[in-house]
Amino acid sequence: MATVRRFQLARNLPKWLYSKKRKGAFDKTVKNASSTNLNASHQDLVSKCPFDKSQPSAGANTSTENSYMTSERVKYRPFHEIPGPKGLPIVGTLFDYIKKDGFGLNRLFKVQQTRSQEYGPIYREKLATVESIVISDPIEYSKVVRADGKYPQRTELLPIMHYRKQKGMGLGLVNSQGEEWHRQRSVIGKKLLVPKEVQQYIPSMNTVTDDFVQRLQQIRNHENGEVENMEHEMFKWALESIGTVLFENRIGCFEDVPLADAKDFIDHLLCFFKYMQTLVFGLPIYTIYPTKTYKQFEFHTDKVTAIGQKFVDKKVQSLNETSSFIKNEEEGEKLSFLSYLLSSKYLTPQEANSHVIDLMMGAVETTSTATIWTLYCLAINPNIQDNLYQELCKVFPTSTEITADKLQHLPYLKACLKEMFRLYPITFTTSRILQEDIEVCGYHIPKGKHVQANLYGMGHDAKLFEDPEKFNPERWLRDGAHASMGMKIFSNMRFGHGARMCIGRRIAEQEIYIALVKILKNFKLEYHHEPVEPVLNLVMTPDRPVKISFIPRTHLKTLDTE
Numbered sequence: 001m002a003t004v005r006r007f008q009l010a011r012n013l014p015k016w017l018y019s020k021k022r023k024g025a026f027d028k029t030v031k032n033a034s035s036t037n038l039n040a041s042h043q044d045l046v047s048k049c050p051f052d053k054s055q056p057s058a059g060a061n062t063s064t065e066n067s068y069m070t071s072e073r074v075k076y077r078p079f080h081e082i083p084g085p086k087g088l089p090i091v092g093t094l095f096d097y098i099k100k101d102g103f104g105l106n107r108l109f110k111v112q113q114t115r116s117q118e119y120g121p122i123y124r125e126k127l128a129t130v131e132s133i134v135i136s137d138p139i140e141y142s143k144v145v146r147a148d149g150k151y152p153q154r155t156e157l158l159p160i161m162h163y164r165k166q167k168g169m170g171l172g173l174v175n176s177q178g179e180e181w182h183r184q185r186s187v188i189g190k191k192l193l194v195p196k197e198v199q200q201y202i203p204s205m206n207t208v209t210d211d212f213v214q215r216l217q218q219i220r221n222h223e224n225g226e227v228e229n230m231e232h233e234m235f236k237w238a239l240e241s242i243g244t245v246l247f248e249n250r251i252g253c254f255e256d257v258p259l260a261d262a263k264d265f266i267d268h269l270l271c272f273f274k275y276m277q278t279l280v281f282g283l284p285i286y287t288i289y290p291t292k293t294y295k296q297f298e299f300h301t302d303k304v305t306a307i308g309q310k311f312v313d314k315k316v317q318s319l320n321e322t323s324s325f326i327k328n329e330e331e332g333e334k335l336s337f338l339s340y341l342l343s344s345k346y347l348t349p350q351e352a353n354s355h356v357i358d359l360m361m362g363a364v365e366t367t368s369t370a371t372i373w374t375l376y377c378l379a380i381n382p383n384i385q386d387n388l389y390q391e392l393c394k395v396f397p398t399s400t401e402i403t404a405d406k407l408q409h410l411p412y413l414k415a416c417l418k419e420m421f422r423l424y425p426i427t428f429t430t431s432r433i434l435q436e437d438i439e440v441c442g443y444h445i446p447k448g449k450h451v452q453a454n455l456y457g458m459g460h461d462a463k464l465f466e467d468p469e470k471f472n473p474e475r476w477l478r479d480g481a482h483a484s485m486g487m488k489i490f491s492n493m494r495f496g497h498g499a500r501m502c503i504g505r506r507i508a509e510q511e512i513y514i515a516l517v518k519i520l521k522n523f524k525l526e527y528h529h530e531p532v533e534p535v536l537n538l539v540m541t542p543d544r545p546v547k548i549s550f551i552p553r554t555h556l557k558t559l560d561t562e
């Protein structure tokens with residue numbers, strides 16, 4: 001009822017507010033009111049961090065806590081006054097990106113940074129069919145976090161959604177919404193969000209990463225230590241790692257002659273991302289007519305899906321042979337991931353299949369790219385690399401056998417990863433479709449609007465981070481006492497937020513920590529080329545091959561004693 005009343009009032013208010021006579025007085029009120037309100041809301045948030053576990057969780061928020069009353073709404077500036085670039089009808093600002101000397105869609109994060117410097121902490125832009133409100137102040141964005149509700153909503157990844165609908169497949173977690181999403185997420189979350197469950201994969205990740213390090217020893221150039229096509233090698237490691245989680249089997253990426261399916265999966269996945277990036281930011285003409293780019297996207301997605309399905313079928317066959325399928329949910333929780341999913345009475349087999357393929361696709365590029373960026377940051381900052389090495393030597397004086405307990409004692413390693421995410425947020429933005437009206441930066445933003453956090457801009461903002469271009473993990477190490485609220489909120493968004501946060505976060509962090517420990521304990525990293533810049537390939541990737549030199553530590557010891 002309250003919502004209906006708010007909307008009725010909201011419909012009538014603008015006529016009165018914008019009558020010429022009222023306008024001057026109104027602007028004055030907004031100015032005063034929004035500045036007092038902004039201060040008040042900042043203070044309120046300092047004591048109520050949206051990520052503070054002692055506070056009600058985002059999902060548990062009541063609507064009155066998040067929303068503001070009608071009488072307060074009149075104090076805020078109306079939505080249409082949010083500043084931003086003016087675009088053309090239908091295409092919006094698309095030409096700013098695609099014209100000859102345009103920004104390029106693969107540097108959207110830079111555009112968000114530049115636009116926020118021009119328009120301030122909030123701006124509005126319509127790029128092709130998507131209108132977004134981009135927020136560059138973490139404390140202001142935390143109002144979006146608070147408004148997440150029980151079923152947080154993101155915009156769909158339209159190309160993959162269109163593809164799956166065409167093929168009659170399940171939509172997967174990424175594109176499901178509402179109760180449908182919640183039902184499926186609850187099933188998968190039992191395996192991927194519970195620390196004890198995720199820790200079970202540490203031994204298999206240990207083995208995969210030991211094999212990877214051994215492979216690095218073999219394939220590194222013995223003159224300069226560089227690894228040809230490092231990105232591809234990291235992809236193999238990430239696929240092999242997630243494979244042991246999903247199928248409890250090795251996929252075969254590190255075989256002398258890599259298994260054809262593993263190699264093809266990686267090749268097609270790379271193309272899948274490339275074409276998806278183009279389709280996501282263009283006009284969705286492919287929903288009416290299959291364009292050339294869409295056909296290429298479809299071709300690679302077909303291949304990735306078919307190979308993913310082969311992996312699933314192989315596991316199902318072995319489960320059938322050992323009669324490992326059960327229908328008891330309680331027992332089911334003790335099962336391995338795929339058996340559990342396929343046994344769940346809350347998922348159709350079709351949905352379970354789609355999820356496994358989704359997780360494979362979601363896990364590879366993200367985790368491998370995050371690891372490469374961290375290795376790069378360490379290679380160009382030798383002092384920091386030394387500090388990290390000292391920490392690793394304390395926790396792992398002899399072997400690098402990782403355990404859950406040892407992972408608890410690596411604060412410097414964790415700070416290095418946080419710092420990498422600050423400079424290179426793998427997903428350059430996190431976003432929501434608002435579930436209710438909110439106020440941000442003194443503006444009224446109605447329910448249903450698409451709101452984004454400018455993660456790249458925030459991470460490089462000197463107002464938030466002293467000397468922002470410097471890779472300085474120490475900034476995260478002051479026991480949190482000196483980290484500002486803005487820094488904390490920002491840092492908690494690297495995997496999204498609330499009930500819809502990345503479901504693979506624990507897996508990803510665990511994998512990356514294991515890789516960093518083992519690589520750093522075995523190699524000293526150096527980099528002797530031009531600096532690398534980020535570009536978008538859906539996720540934020542290096543703009544060229546990252547030619548890190550891997551110098552074996554055993555080799556260094558020999559040199560020391562010579």
Ligand code: HEM
Nearest residue numbers: 173362363366367370426427495496497500501502504508
């Ligand atoms: C460095 C690694 C990763 C990063 C930075 C990352 C980042 C993200 C972000 C920002 C979101 C959106 C969250 C939100 O809207 O609040 C997301 C969603 C998702 N991620 Fe990740 N991710 C990573 C690794 C993984 C891995 C390893 C998996 C699979 C095992 C995965 C599977 C997913 C899925 C399925 C979703 C959709 C969740 C939902 O809508 O409920 N991600 N990820």
